[in-house]
Amino acid sequence: MKWEEVCEHKQLQDLPFKIELNKWGQIVMSPVKIKHSFYQGRIQRLLESLLDTGEVMPECAIKTTEGVKVADVVWCSEQRFDIIQEEVSASIAPEICIEVKSVGNSLDELQFKKNLYLEAQALEVWLCDEEGKIKFYDSQGELDNSLLVPEFPKEIKR
Numbered sequence: 001m002k003w004e005e006v007c008e009h010k011q012l013q014d015l016p017f018k019i020e021l022n023k024w025g026q027i028v029m030s031p032v033k034i035k036h037s038f039y040q041g042r043i044q045r046l047l048e049s050l051l052d053t054g055e056v057m058p059e060c061a062i063k064t065t066e067g068v069k070v071a072d073v074v075w076c077s078e079q080r081f082d083i084i085q086e087e088v089s090a091s092i093a094p095e096i097c098i099e100v101k102s103v104g105n106s107l108d109e110l111q112f113k114k115n116l117y118l119e120a121q122a123l124e125v126w127l128c129d130e131e132g133k134i135k136f137y138d139s140q141g142e143l144d145n146s147l148l149v150p151e152f153p154k155e156i157k158r
Contacts, residue, residue: 036102039128040072042156047075050149055081061089064116071097093120100128132156
């Protein structure tokens, strides 16, 4: 399938799963638990409170060399948002792409997606584990803190 077909398919509209496509156009679904949604929402609110510009978005579809992947939360500058806002899936990754680990994906899968987002021109990728601890990465490797949002905490707490 193509991403446009997935987006328009009536039977796929209300599934309680995150949907992505692999490089062969096959649908990949990942179920999420409440804790995943909590971390996703908290990360989004923290980003919105710490950044004055750009757009913070949940569930952003991004074209990668391995199909369309959906980042849990992203931050996109005004300049990049102007490029992608009318697209079905982003032709260029937002500057920050964030993945929250769920039972449906492994750490290896998150590392793989991290590399895909960086290849698609993300400047940073953040990975949040199941305990709320966040690791920050750029194209050079792991960072002590985010360079784009240095005050962002290393752990999400309730």
